[in-house]
Amino acid sequence: MGFFTDAYDLFSISLITKLLGRIYYFDPLSPKPGTLPPRIAAAVNGVAFCGTLAGQLFFGWLGDKLGRKRVYGLTLMLMVICSIASGLSFGKSPEGVMATLCFFRFWLGFGIGGDYPLSATIMSEYANKKTRGAFIAAVFAMQGFGILTGGIVALIVSATFDHAYNAHPYSRDREHSTVPQADYIWRIILMFGAIPALLTYYWRMKMPETARYTALVARNAKQAAADMSKVLQVDLNAEQEKVDKIGTEPSNSFGLFSKEFAKRHGLHLLGTTSTWFLLDIAFYSSNLFQKDIFSAIGWLPKAETMSATNEVYRVAKAQTLVALCGTVPGYWFTVAFIEHLGRFTIQLMGFFFMSVFMFAIAIPYQHWKTHNAGFLIMYSLTFFFANFGPNSTTFIVPAEIFPARLRSTCHGISAAAGKAGAIVGSFGFLYAAQSTHHDKVDRGYPTGIGVKNALLVLGAVNCLGMLFTLLVPETMGRSLEDITGENEEDNGHQQTFSVEKVPV
Numbered sequence: 001m002g003f004f005t006d007a008y009d010l011f012s013i014s015l016i017t018k019l020l021g022r023i024y025y026f027d028p029l030s031p032k033p034g035t036l037p038p039r040i041a042a043a044v045n046g047v048a049f050c051g052t053l054a055g056q057l058f059f060g061w062l063g064d065k066l067g068r069k070r071v072y073g074l075t076l077m078l079m080v081i082c083s084i085a086s087g088l089s090f091g092k093s094p095e096g097v098m099a100t101l102c103f104f105r106f107w108l109g110f111g112i113g114g115d116y117p118l119s120a121t122i123m124s125e126y127a128n129k130k131t132r133g134a135f136i137a138a139v140f141a142m143q144g145f146g147i148l149t150g151g152i153v154a155l156i157v158s159a160t161f162d163h164a165y166n167a168h169p170y171s172r173d174r175e176h177s178t179v180p181q182a183d184y185i186w187r188i189i190l191m192f193g194a195i196p197a198l199l200t201y202y203w204r205m206k207m208p209e210t211a212r213y214t215a216l217v218a219r220n221a222k223q224a225a226a227d228m229s230k231v232l233q234v235d236l237n238a239e240q241e242k243v244d245k246i247g248t249e250p251s252n253s254f255g256l257f258s259k260e261f262a263k264r265h266g267l268h269l270l271g272t273t274s275t276w277f278l279l280d281i282a283f284y285s286s287n288l289f290q291k292d293i294f295s296a297i298g299w300l301p302k303a304e305t306m307s308a309t310n311e312v313y314r315v316a317k318a319q320t321l322v323a324l325c326g327t328v329p330g331y332w333f334t335v336a337f338i339e340h341l342g343r344f345t346i347q348l349m350g351f352f353f354m355s356v357f358m359f360a361i362a363i364p365y366q367h368w369k370t371h372n373a374g375f376l377i378m379y380s381l382t383f384f385f386a387n388f389g390p391n392s393t394t395f396i397v398p399a400e401i402f403p404a405r406l407r408s409t410c411h412g413i414s415a416a417a418g419k420a421g422a423i424v425g426s427f428g429f430l431y432a433a434q435s436t437h438h439d440k441v442d443r444g445y446p447t448g449i450g451v452k453n454a455l456l457v458l459g460a461v462n463c464l465g466m467l468f469t470l471l472v473p474e475t476m477g478r479s480l481e482d483i484t485g486e487n488e489e490d491n492g493h494q495q496t497f498s499v500e501k502v503p504v
Contacts, residue, residue, distance in 0.1 A: 001200040002076060003117055003139050004111045007146025010048055013105070016186035017044060017294060023186075024094035024309045033170045033177070033303050034309075038444040039093040040098050042427050047102045049426070050110035053419040055113020055284060060412015061500040063114075064405055068122050068173040069209045072116060076204060077113030080197045087191030113419070117411035123201045124407070125210035129479045133338040136396045141331035143398055144387070147330060149187070151320030157188050158312035163406050167307035170323035178308035185312060256406055264485065268401050269410060272469030273417035275347065276394040278465040280421030282458050283386050286379075294318045326380035330387025342476040343393045347469050350389010355462035357382040362455030392466060394418065400475040403484045 017036060025034035036044060039210045055075070085104040091097040119139050127135040161181060170177040254260035294300035299318040303311060338346060342503040361368060361378050394414070402410040434441045434448030441447055448454070475483050 002115045004142040004146040004196045005079060005193060006115050007143035008077065008150045009108055009112060011147045012150040012189055013045060013048065014195065015312065016189055017041060017089065018315060019186050019308055019312050023064065023183055024097060028174055030115065031304065035443065044098060044101050046423060046427055049423050050108040051417050052113040052301055053416045055110035055136055055421065056412040056416040058119035060409045061112030062120060063118050067209050068209060068408065072118050072204050074203065075111045075114030076197050076201050079108060080194045081483045082108035082111060083194035083197065084191050087187035093105065104147055107227035110337040115416040117408045118291060119126060120379025120411050121408045122210055123326040123459055124399035131339065133343060133476060134335050136399055137335045137338050137392050140392050140395045141335055142212055144323065144328035144331045148320060148323045151316045153192050154312060154316035155320060156187050158309050158316060161185055162309040167309060169305050169307055171304040178324060182290050182308045185309065219282030225317065247303055256409060268412065268473065271468055272398040272414040273395065274468040275390060275465055275472065276414050276418035278422035278461050278468065279390040279394055280418040281425040281461050282441060283391055283423040283425065285425035285458055286357055286382065311356065322380065322383065327387060331392060333388040339476060342474050343397050344472060346388065347390045347393040347472065348466055350385045351462050351465040351469060353385035354382055354389065354492050355459050358455050358459040358462060360451050362459060364486055365452040397475065399466045401473060401483055407454055
């Protein structure tokens with residue numbers, strides 16, 4: 001439910017940016033409805049990503065220092081408070097409202113950032129080796145339902161207001177096409193994100209610390225056995241001597257910036273950060289050609305032919321259909337097949353097919369503009385193989401291949417690299433994908449390289465993703481201690497203790 005809330009909060013902003021432009025940047029002399037200026041649009045859409053990046057690094061580190069459970073409740077309360085505060089954004093001027101919204105969206109992102117490393121680490125440490133990949137994938141798959149719910153909430157709220165205040169299209173009545181009450185729509189949509197987070201808080205606080213953290217990091221075998229006895233409802237014996245012995249081994253005490261870490265896990269960390277970074281460039285830039293598809297197939301008519309509330313409804317309908325057809329199925333295909341195909345195969349396959357479909361869209365780009373059904377199928381398949389591919393596996397693998405005392409930190413670093421890619425994909429390519437002709441660029445933007453060339457670059461980015469996937473090891477069917485070498489003595493012999501024996 002935490003990840004459900006993360007996705008709802010992060011992606012719901014895309015449903016309301018057009019409405020914010022109509023409300024706060026209305027120009028009665030313009031033949032088209034108001035839109036957010038480029039810099040304001042970039043700030044509103046991207047500030048949560050910046051907060052998420054910072055939160056992933058900070059809470060990832062804190063999760064290894066203080067424990068997973070103690071930090072887990074803190075991130076959730078931050079999300080609840082900032083979701084409500086985002087909807088209460090205020091100001092005397094449009095810039096004031098946007099500045100307040102951006103402030104609270106940053107701290108909302110900061111809380112969401114903490115959920116990435118902590119959710120993945122907690123799930124990996126609770127699960128057993130036979131189902132671990134599927135369980136972590138299922139946590140991440142809730143992102144699909146969060147995106148879907150965001151669309152459904154926007155549909156319900158906008159339809160309700162549309163029926164209550166029957167506004168005319170902008171082309172017929174510019175001033176009254178946006179009713180004053182439309183200001184409540186975006187606030188309700190943003191504030192709704194606090195509800196699932198609040199409902200989750202009690203259960204997070206009831207959950208004990210993971211046995212792996214308590215035993216291998218805090219080195220309290222008695223408490224680890226007691227916690228897991230409650231969870232599994234069986235009697236377990238504490239093995240304090242073995243825990244102490246493992247903890248004092250030099251091979252289990254190196255730090256993140258040590259030569260030993262670089263030797264054992266340096267390439268792994270390069271593999272997880274680079275693949276997540278490259279994946280998110282491609283994944284988050286996909287909205288560049290969303291408007292072309294939605295307009296071409298008639299899902300999104302010209303802005304001046306709609307009222308403000310009707311536009312929110314149309315945008316939400318289009319995004320809900322894409323989530324239903326392309327986003328959600330891909331996540332659950334990963335859950336179903338990850339313990340059969342393995343992480344490496346799914347990630348390599350996903351990057352490969354994303355490259356194929358992006359090149360297939362880019363090379364005959366003008367052709368697809370007149371063949372709407374094919375355009376939509378290609379677009380949906382790109383999304384499908386992102387989710388039945390690297391979008392899921394880049395979240396799973398960092399939670400498995402690093403030692404318990406550094407697991408949350410390394411996952412946070414990998415996830416932060418992903419969010420850096422998301423910022424590049426969302427904003428770098430937003431400028432890059434502008435037309436090469438001055439008269440065809442969006443208002444306020446300079447000329448770019450065009451959508452076709454941007455897609456060719458993204459196809460090449462996915463090819464690089466395939467290359468860096470070769471640095472990531474396969475973890476299917478192995479215990480965490482076996483993968484990280486935490487069961488090995490300095491001479492390389494296997495010790496008899498394994499936390500994997502506890503949560504089976």
